[in-house]
Amino acid sequence: MSKFRLFGGGSAQKTLERCRGWAGAVNLAEDGVRALSDAGLRETITRLKQRHRDGEALDDLLPETFAIVREAAVRTLGERPYDEQVIGGAALHLGSVVEMKTGEGKTLTATLPGCLHALTGQGVHILTANDYLAARDAEWMGPVYRFLGLTCAFLPRDGSRAERRPIYGADVVYGAASGFAYDYLRDNLVIAHSDVIQRSLFSAIVDEADLVMVDEAGLLPEISRDSESTSDHARLATLAARLEPGVHYDVDKARRIVSPTERGMALIEDWLGAEVYSGDDVGLAHRVELALRAKELYAKDRDYVIVDGALRVIDASTQRVTDRFIGGGLDQALDAKEGLDVRPERRTLAVIDVHAYLGLYTRLAGMTGVVEGEIDAYRDFYDLGCVAVPPHRPVRRVDHDPVLYVNDDVMLRVMVRTVDEKRAAGRPSLIGTASAETTEQISQALLAKGIGHDVLTAKNHALEAEIIARAGRPGAVTVLTRMAGRGVDIRLTEPEGAGLFVLGIGPLPSRRLELHLRGRAGRGGDTGESAFFFSMDDPGVKVPKFVDRLNETSKDEDPMAGKVIARALKGVLNAISAAETQRSASVLRYSAVREEQRAAVYAKRDDVLSNGVSPDETNRLVEQVMWGYVLAARTGSEDVDKLGTAIRTLYPATLGRDTFAAGLSGGPSSKARTELADVVVRDALAASAARESDLGPDVAAELKRRIMLVAIDRSWQTQLQDLNDAHDGVSLRTMAGGDPFTEYRRAASRLVEKMWGQIAEDFVGYWFNVEVSVEPLDDTDA
Known part of the structure; x- marks a missing residue:
C-alpha cells in the first residue's frame, strides 16, 4: 500500500504515479549530472532553455532539470533534496497543493519547479505569507539559482515603481502575496504600457498555501486615496453606544450583519432628525450600519490595537498587526468608537481579492504543512487537487487526545503545573491559543507562579524570529496566538532530548490549525509531544448532554478524557471549521460578482492601453450616447429646451430648437423620435469627423486613448463604491428573510449596465470638449 496519502481519487493517484516515475528518472540522471563541472551545469541549463524554445515540453525537461537543481543545491547549500522533495516538486509542477510536514524542506522543494518553470523566460513568483519569510527564503535559496545562471530577487512590500521594475525582471521572485497583488492593481492604473x-x-x-489561499482568499489588497468628503461617524458612534442589542438592533455574527429593528430605526431617526433610508443623505443608512458593526463585531485587542494614538488592524489569520485598511468606512467607524481623531474617508481606486489574483496565473500550485480540512476549498476555489508527501524521517511525536476540564480555573491550574513539570525536566514548551485574550490570561497565570516565558501576539510580532529562535532551548516556555510565528521552524538546541512539548488551549478555528500547532513538535524526525486542553467555560465548546452529566460526577481537577470525549471535542472543532469555511465561501461568492466585473473592465482597459480607440468604436459610442439622450427625453416645451441644452453641452450641435421640438412631439417609440435620433447622430458624427481632422490622426488617437482610460478608471472607482453600498444595503433589507446574495447580484447587474453607459457618455463628452495643447519637442528631446 502506498505510504502517500491521496486526495481526489483517481486524478490524485495518476499525479502520484507520474511524480514517482519522474523521481526515478531524476535518480537515474544524477550520476551523469554529478560528473559535470560548475560551468557544465550552467551550460546545460542554457541548452535546456533553448530546447524549450524549440518546442520541447517542460514535462520532458523535468528529470534532467531536477537532477541539475539537486546537484546545484549540494554544491551551494550542502543539501541534497530527498526523493520525497523531488516528488513534492514534481507535484507542484503539475499544479497540486502538496502537503509536507514541518521541517521536511518545503523551501528547498520549491527550487525544483522554480528552476524548471524559469526555463520559459516568463518568470516565476514564489508567494508566501509575509516579507520576513520571503526575504529569508530568497536569501537562503538564492545561491542555487545564481549558481545555475538564473536570477533571483526579493520583492519587498515597500519601494518605488522604479525600484520594483528590475525585481520583476528576475527569473524567480520571492514576495508576500499581497505585494504582487498591489503591483497588479497599480499596473492597471497606468496610462502607458x-x-x-x-x-x-x-x-x-504558494508557500503556506492554507494561509494564503484559504484563510486570506477573501483578503482585499486595495489602492485608495483620501476623500474630501466629511462624515458624522463620531455622532453615530455615540448613538450606537446608547442602543441595546435585541431591542434596537439584531446581530447575526455568523453572517456579520447588524440590522436595526423597527423600534430601533424609529429611535435613530428621532435622534438624528432625519430619515435613514429615504432622506436626502443617501449614505446615512450605510454609516448607521457601520457604527453598529463597529460596536458589535469588532473588539479591541482582538481585531485591532491602538498604537501611538492610531488604530491598527490585526490580521485574523496570522494575528499580526498590519498597515492595511478594513475599508468601506469601517476604519472611520472604529476610530469614532474608540474616541480617536477620525481619519479622512478613503476612495477606492482599485481592489482585487487574493483568490482572484492567484487565479490570473497560468500555472498555480501550493505547499503547506497540513491539507486536511481544506481539500474541498482547494478544489472549489482553485480547481487544485492535493497530494500528501510522507516525511523523510518517521514522525516520533506523541499526540495525546484532547481532554476537557470543568472550568477555566481548573484548566489553567493544570496547564501551569504541566508546563512547570516539563520545564523542570528541561523540555521546551509551546502553548498555542485561539485569541490574544486567552494568551494574556495564560501569561498572567504563568507569571503568578513565577514561570518566565515569551509571548508572541499581534502586539510584538516584530520580535517574531527572535522569540521563535529561543523557543527550542531547554526549559523555554513560549505562548503564541493562533499561528503567529508560522513558517519559522523551532529548532531544538538539544535534538536528542525529549523534544518540544506543544499544548493547545481551547478550540482553534479549524482542525487544520490544530494539526499545524501539533506539527510544531517532532519536526524532521525529532521527538516531541502534543496535547490539547479544553474548558467547559469556553462558549465555543458545545458538548452533548451526557458530557455535562460526566462533569457533575468528576472531581475538581480530573480531566474528562477518553475516546467518547475525544470524539465530542473533535465534533466541536469540525463544527467551528465548517462555520469558518462557510463564511469564507460566502465572502468569495460576493467577491466573484465584483471580480467578474473587474475582469471585464481590466480587459477593456488593457485593450485601450494597447490599441487605443478606433474610429469605428468612436462612431459607435457617439451613436449610442446620442440615441440614449433622445430616447430618454420627455415630451413637452420644457423638455425640448432641456434636451437641446444637454446635446449642445455634449458636442457642438448645429441643430435648432424646431428640430428638437418636432422630434419630441411623439413618444420614445414614435417615428418622429426615431427621425430626431437619426438627425442628432448624423450631426454628432459630422462634428466628430471634424474634430479628428482638426487634431490630426496621431493627436486624435492619443487623446481618445487617454480619455477612454480616464473614463474607465473614474467609472470603475464609482462602481466599487456602489457595489459596496449595494452589499450593505441588501444585507440590511434581507435580515428578516430572503436571499441577500440574489438581491446583491441583481443590484450589481443593474449597476454595471449603468457603469458602461456612463463610460460611453464620459468618453463622448471628453472627446468633444477636452482642450488639447500640443507642445513641440525641444532639441534635447528630438
Whole structure:
C-alpha cells in the first residue's frame, strides 16, 4: 500500500504515479549530472532553455532539470533534496497543493519547479505569507539559482515603481502575496504600457498555501486615496453606544450583519432628525450600519490595537498587526468608537481579492504543512487537487487526545503545573491559543507562579524570529496566538532530548490549525509531544448532554478524557471549521460578482492601453450616447429646451430648437423620435469627423486613448463604491428573510449596465470638449 496519502481519487493517484516515475528518472540522471563541472551545469541549463524554445515540453525537461537543481543545491547549500522533495516538486509542477510536514524542506522543494518553470523566460513568483519569510527564503535559496545562471530577487512590500521594475525582471521572485497583488492593481492604473512593471503572470508557487489561499482568499489588497468628503461617524458612534442589542438592533455574527429593528430605526431617526433610508443623505443608512458593526463585531485587542494614538488592524489569520485598511468606512467607524481623531474617508481606486489574483496565473500550485480540512476549498476555489508527501524521517511525536476540564480555573491550574513539570525536566514548551485574550490570561497565570516565558501576539510580532529562535532551548516556555510565528521552524538546541512539548488551549478555528500547532513538535524526525486542553467555560465548546452529566460526577481537577470525549471535542472543532469555511465561501461568492466585473473592465482597459480607440468604436459610442439622450427625453416645451441644452453641452450641435421640438412631439417609440435620433447622430458624427481632422490622426488617437482610460478608471472607482453600498444595503433589507446574495447580484447587474453607459457618455463628452495643447519637442528631446 502506498505510504502517500491521496486526495481526489483517481486524478490524485495518476499525479502520484507520474511524480514517482519522474523521481526515478531524476535518480537515474544524477550520476551523469554529478560528473559535470560548475560551468557544465550552467551550460546545460542554457541548452535546456533553448530546447524549450524549440518546442520541447517542460514535462520532458523535468528529470534532467531536477537532477541539475539537486546537484546545484549540494554544491551551494550542502543539501541534497530527498526523493520525497523531488516528488513534492514534481507535484507542484503539475499544479497540486502538496502537503509536507514541518521541517521536511518545503523551501528547498520549491527550487525544483522554480528552476524548471524559469526555463520559459516568463518568470516565476514564489508567494508566501509575509516579507520576513520571503526575504529569508530568497536569501537562503538564492545561491542555487545564481549558481545555475538564473536570477533571483526579493520583492519587498515597500519601494518605488522604479525600484520594483528590475525585481520583476528576475527569473524567480520571492514576495508576500499581497505585494504582487498591489503591483497588479497599480499596473492597471497606468496610462502607458511602458509604465507596467509586472511581466506576464505565468507561474505561482504558494508557500503556506492554507494561509494564503484559504484563510486570506477573501483578503482585499486595495489602492485608495483620501476623500474630501466629511462624515458624522463620531455622532453615530455615540448613538450606537446608547442602543441595546435585541431591542434596537439584531446581530447575526455568523453572517456579520447588524440590522436595526423597527423600534430601533424609529429611535435613530428621532435622534438624528432625519430619515435613514429615504432622506436626502443617501449614505446615512450605510454609516448607521457601520457604527453598529463597529460596536458589535469588532473588539479591541482582538481585531485591532491602538498604537501611538492610531488604530491598527490585526490580521485574523496570522494575528499580526498590519498597515492595511478594513475599508468601506469601517476604519472611520472604529476610530469614532474608540474616541480617536477620525481619519479622512478613503476612495477606492482599485481592489482585487487574493483568490482572484492567484487565479490570473497560468500555472498555480501550493505547499503547506497540513491539507486536511481544506481539500474541498482547494478544489472549489482553485480547481487544485492535493497530494500528501510522507516525511523523510518517521514522525516520533506523541499526540495525546484532547481532554476537557470543568472550568477555566481548573484548566489553567493544570496547564501551569504541566508546563512547570516539563520545564523542570528541561523540555521546551509551546502553548498555542485561539485569541490574544486567552494568551494574556495564560501569561498572567504563568507569571503568578513565577514561570518566565515569551509571548508572541499581534502586539510584538516584530520580535517574531527572535522569540521563535529561543523557543527550542531547554526549559523555554513560549505562548503564541493562533499561528503567529508560522513558517519559522523551532529548532531544538538539544535534538536528542525529549523534544518540544506543544499544548493547545481551547478550540482553534479549524482542525487544520490544530494539526499545524501539533506539527510544531517532532519536526524532521525529532521527538516531541502534543496535547490539547479544553474548558467547559469556553462558549465555543458545545458538548452533548451526557458530557455535562460526566462533569457533575468528576472531581475538581480530573480531566474528562477518553475516546467518547475525544470524539465530542473533535465534533466541536469540525463544527467551528465548517462555520469558518462557510463564511469564507460566502465572502468569495460576493467577491466573484465584483471580480467578474473587474475582469471585464481590466480587459477593456488593457485593450485601450494597447490599441487605443478606433474610429469605428468612436462612431459607435457617439451613436449610442446620442440615441440614449433622445430616447430618454420627455415630451413637452420644457423638455425640448432641456434636451437641446444637454446635446449642445455634449458636442457642438448645429441643430435648432424646431428640430428638437418636432422630434419630441411623439413618444420614445414614435417615428418622429426615431427621425430626431437619426438627425442628432448624423450631426454628432459630422462634428466628430471634424474634430479628428482638426487634431490630426496621431493627436486624435492619443487623446481618445487617454480619455477612454480616464473614463474607465473614474467609472470603475464609482462602481466599487456602489457595489459596496449595494452589499450593505441588501444585507440590511434581507435580515428578516430572503436571499441577500440574489438581491446583491441583481443590484450589481443593474449597476454595471449603468457603469458602461456612463463610460460611453464620459468618453463622448471628453472627446468633444477636452482642450488639447500640443507642445513641440525641444532639441534635447528630438
